[in-house]
């Protein structure tokens with residue numbers, strides 16, 4: 001080390017840490033800090049984190065459970081039997097699917113935890129994971145941590161942001177261990193139907209690939225659209241599991257609780273990894289989750305009505321200022337095109353500098369996210385209106401022509 005004098009400066013972190021891609025938001029976060037430091041009123045459409053609190057009845061249950069000393073001790077890493085039953089019941093009510101709570105259900109410390117750890121169940125060094133691009137970054141990071149390689153499946157607008165499985169070379173498919181899917185999709189908000197999932201099941205059976213479907217937006221939907229579960233596809237249980245979460249459905253991102261359901265062999269493998277790494281979900285939080293899953297569900301439609309109003313406003317304004325966007329049928333995001341002549345990072349930087357409004361550049365979700373921005377609908381109404389007005393004024397100040405800039 002050039003300027004190191006202290007002992008220990010020569011210590012080497014692992015390749016898996018060195019190989020981590022630079023965190024996209026470091027640059028943006030730095031910029032936001034600078035803007036705030038000089039007194040700018042920064043409005044963020046950046047993160048997908050529900051802005052309203054966890055519903056009262058869930059918090060009430062959490063408070064009570066936290067006072068019970070039996071919940072102060074190590075939980076079982078497989079989760080309370082009652083929680084596994086409550087998860088199975090919810091899947092039955094929501095999708096008409098039955099799961100064996102003992103074998104086909106596993107609570108997680110948030111879906112992200114399971115998504116990252118499941119790579120250890122399937123990926124040996126050199127193995128391939130098929131991963132959507134753009135997509136949630138954890139699928140590829142988990143793969144890399146396990147020593148595997150990501151083969152990216154481009155999601156393009158022409159193909160409605162669904163992967164074209166026919167384009168996967170046979171040698172790649174034969175080497176692949178897992179196929180990641182995520183519908184409703186973050187960041188594009190695309191949705192998939194049963195017909196698509198059936199094709200996924202057929203592909204997985206042909207090449208003996210495990211399908212890992214990530215579905216935390218199944219409860220965030222608009223108009224009369226209702227997302228389906230991957231597990232509804234005939235044969236899905238033979239090849240795959242679905243990750244889900246209480247984070248988005250019940251505004252519980254801060255409590256860290258999610259689940260996986262599906263193929264018993266995959267669930268068991270994930271359970272074995274987890275039981276060697278973590279000691280379960282704090283039990284009071286498990287009781288809160290049971291209350292969320294079994295209690296009144298009206299919070300879901302209430303929250304969706306709020307997001308839907310925001311969605312309509314955001315899509316309307318974006319289209320009126322030449323940032324082409326479609327109405328999402330589900331999820332918390334609007335996926336919009338940047339004007340010709342910009343890449344997503346340049347556009348986002350300029351937007352932040354000139355308006356103090358923050359959105360996420362599409363490139364942060366992969367190469368095929370380039371040319372887009374993601375606008376989250378989890379910004380409080382007043383801030384949202386203010387942010388959208390700023391966007392419109394900004395466009396006007398460019399004489400309603402992005403090429404002039």
Ligand SMILES: *Cc1c(COP(=O)(O)O)cnc(C)c1O
Nearest residue numbers: 110111112136186216245247258
């Ligand atoms: C939010 C999100 C998750 C993480 O959910 P947690 O249960 O909070 O860990 C997983 N996948 C996608 C695509 C997400 O957007």
